[in-house]
Amino acid sequence: MLRAGRLLDLQEQDLTIDRIDAQLAAIAGRLGETPELVAARAALREAEERAAQLERRRKDLDLQVQDTRAKREREETKLYSGSIVRTKEMQNLQQEVESLRRRTLELEDRELAVMSDLEEADAARIAAQRTLAEVEARWREEQAALLREREELTAQRERAVALREQRLRQVDPADLPLYQALRQRLGGRAVARVERGICSACRVSLPEREIQKARGSSSLVTCSNCGRILYAG
Numbered sequence: 001m002l003r004a005g006r007l008l009d010l011q012e013q014d015l016t017i018d019r020i021d022a023q024l025a026a027i028a029g030r031l032g033e034t035p036e037l038v039a040a041r042a043a044l045r046e047a048e049e050r051a052a053q054l055e056r057r058r059k060d061l062d063l064q065v066q067d068t069r070a071k072r073e074r075e076e077t078k079l080y081s082g083s084i085v086r087t088k089e090m091q092n093l094q095q096e097v098e099s100l101r102r103r104t105l106e107l108e109d110r111e112l113a114v115m116s117d118l119e120e121a122d123a124a125r126i127a128a129q130r131t132l133a134e135v136e137a138r139w140r141e142e143q144a145a146l147l148r149e150r151e152e153l154t155a156q157r158e159r160a161v162a163l164r165e166q167r168l169r170q171v172d173p174a175d176l177p178l179y180q181a182l183r184q185r186l187g188g189r190a191v192a193r194v195e196r197g198i199c200s201a202c203r204v205s206l207p208e209r210e211i212q213k214a215r216g217s218s219s220l221v222t223c224s225n226c227g228r229i230l231y232a233g
């Protein structure tokens, strides 16, 4: 076989390994937590905090209602006990009872408003929980699929590396520096086939003399346009 042909065989495996490496890098970039998952978790935390805050507020108002009511009941008992005889004192106490009654109603109204907000916040919290569960389930599935894919690609890579080793042994070591340098410079493709007088990599027509030279196995011939090693087997 021509020297260029052996390099072409080596390149086939190198390109396979390059492709697998690119796929593995893409998978590595997708493994781990996604922005969607992080956002869903943050949304739930926020909804939980809002609900907890409203619940604390509701409890606080409830205590205030109870206190105000108890105070009013004590004052009413005093008012109707018959122990107060002075009119002025009686009037003051009546005013105080009335004020406490209004205060209780006002606090109850506020508590009702908070309870209504709390109901909404609870619904939002449950919705956020459901969303997170869905996102998490989907994420787990994706991650599992990515891990399976990675395993499969790793096995493919091992086979390609073994095959590359075999092909490398067929290559003239003197051709390797040029091959490696061209691969690095020209997007991984150091060798191009000559197809119907054209370089298959850069699509330029090659002089017949160059093609004839490439057909001989004694030396490597490079494309006068793109610089790749020509294989005209």
Ligand SMILES: [Zn+2]
Binding pocket: 192, 199, 200, 201, 202, 203, 204, 223, 224, 225, 226, 227, 228
């Ligand atoms: Zn070319």
